[in-house]
Amino acid sequence: MNLIAARPEGLYCEAGDFYIDPWRPVDRAVITHGHADHARYGSKTYLCHADSAPILRRRLGDIDVRGVAYGEIVERDGVRVSLHPAGHILGSAQVRVEHKGEVWVASGDYNIEPDGTCAAFEPVRCHGFITESTFGLPIYRWRPQAEVAAEINAWWRANAEAGRASVIYAYSLGKAQRVLALVDPAIGPLVAHGAVEPMNAIYRSRGVALPATISPEGMEKAALRRALVLAPPSAAGSPWLRRFPDYADAFASGWMQVRGQRRRRGIDRGFVLSDHADWQGLLSAISATGASRVLATHGSAATLARYLGERGLDAGIVQAEYGEEEGEAA
16 A cells, blocks of 8 residues: 555545645645645645745745755654755645655655756655656657756847847746746846746745846836846736837747647747756656655656656556646646
8 A cells, every 4th residue: 555645635645644735635645845736725725945935825825834844854744754855946845754664755846957946856765656757758858958048048138239129928926937047137127927936036035146127117118128027928919018118039848849739839039948858857856765666656757667667667657636727827
């Protein structure tokens, strides 16, 4: 019997009577991170990393939430629970569960390349590992983010010299802050959409160094034409963008690895930049756990589980109601 198993409400630890990232309201929820497919409204109590607590309050309102430090142990009915860095977004955590000498880890979403906007991923040794598999196909292999940052800066600089604003569609929680941390603010003004700036404020309040961002209201046209604009994908084609007299647009996502995505989205440029592990990242993270039992969730779970099984691991899939928030967060 697995220490963590899927139930209609979510991933459940029966020994401790709690759920991890439940997709339906429960009494006790342990949350890996603040994206809406993992942190949902309606549960009686929430446990998360301290950096996730203000994100959950911002998104879920007046909730009973307890924030803890990485590695801090919370014990319930003989079950020891602790959170460990996942490298995905601010406060993201893997959930380690220990009971009677058996250790399981639920990864949540994770990224193994440090980006400076959140605690770097740390592998956790365990017997059973429940891993995400958003990009669980061999075609997904990320280039070093420094190379992607250089591409973004060159694109922005060329647009600014031509008198065009540069609009990057990036998810408001996590991706936008990662882009901010990578770009060169000396090129021009940095403008944040109203959905992005509150998350910037939370990151800064938790000690993450981000360059200053401003609102476009009151900016002169000359400045608007040199700006890098961070906006959620939902802002594409919206009246909000009409304040920019001329602009080129781009999308920052791991999905840009697939040919045709840029054309289907009707954008000028695609930057392959993800907050999730690529194929090699997934394999290295799984190997580092030493787990003999691996369960994959969402994304390309069946492909990843089959690959692991062919290499001798006891691998399977967990049907979970996780997915990208409006397809934006990857």
